[in-house]
Amino acid sequence: NAGVIQTPRHKVTGKGQEATLWCEPISGHSAVFWYRQTIVQGLEFLTYFRNQAPIDDSGMPKERFSAQMPNQSHSTLKIQSTQPQDSAVYLCASSKRANTEVFFGKGTRLTVV
Amino acid sequence: SQWGEENLQALSIQEGEDVTMNCSYKTYTTVVHWYRQDSGRGPALIILIRSNEREKRSGRLRATLDTSSQSSSLSITAAQCEDTAVYFCATDATNTGKLTFGDGTVLTVKP
Incomplete structure (x- = not known):
């Protein structure tokens, strides 16, 4: 079990460019979560899927952020027209079922220059 | 914020000392997760306590x-240098795994 796998680990984009972050959840886990971590805001929930269906995207900035889960083995978080304030560590997590342990990946550090 | 007065705190102790980290929350939850995060890694669950448990121990x-x-x-008893990390508490108000994290405590254990 390799845990939750996130790629790339580091990404640098120019302001206005698009960034796509990838996540492979633990096999057999039905829920996939995306969080963002910054020094100022801490760990913030963005969105989650259960059985590939989007359930709650209440934490997603509405205009430039989108997330998809095309199959049970991967999810993507896409940020269009990146801005410096999007710089953060983006964490993907998965869990087997509700109210159980949530396993986090190592994160993708996004830097927008 | 769904949290009380907690802001990112920093604690520095000597190896062998005991330490307690506190958090308070505003919204209803049936479970509190405690995570530790080491530098360059994602949070890792260290203990999960449910509303029908007043206390839970693990090592x-x-x-x-x-x-x-x-x-x-x-609480960490007889802290070791390898306990140095950032510790977060988190609640799950919707029982879905969607977690709301506190600001965390940066714990440094010195030899």
């Missing part, structure tokens, strides 16, 4: 939960 860790005061604590 040198002890968590408490007081639902009436909406507060939880994490």
Whole structure:
């Protein structure tokens, strides 16, 4: 079990460019979560899927952020027209079922220059 | 914020000392998760305490939960240098795995 796998680990984009972050959840886990971590805001929930269906995207900035889960083995978080304030560590997590342990990946550090 | 007065805190102790970290929360939850995060890694669950448990132990860790005061604590007994990390508490108000994290405590254990 390799845990939750996130790629790339580091990404640098120019302001206005698009960034796509990838996540492979633990096999057999039905829920996939995306969080963002910054020094100022801490760990913030963005969105989650259960059985590939989007359930709650209440934490997603509405205009430039989108997330998809095309199959049970991967999810993507896409940020269009990146801005410096999007710089953060983006964490993907998965869990087997509700109210159980949530396993986090190592994160993708996004830097927008 | 769904959290009380907690802001990112920093604690520095000597190896062998005991330490307690506290957090309070505003929204209803049936479970409090305690995570530790090492540099360059994602958070890792260290103890999970449910509303029907007032105390839970795991090795040198002890968590408490007081639902009436909406507060939880994490204690580490005889801290070791390898306990140096950032510790977060998190609630799951919707019982879905969607977590709301506190600001965390940066714990440094010195030899």
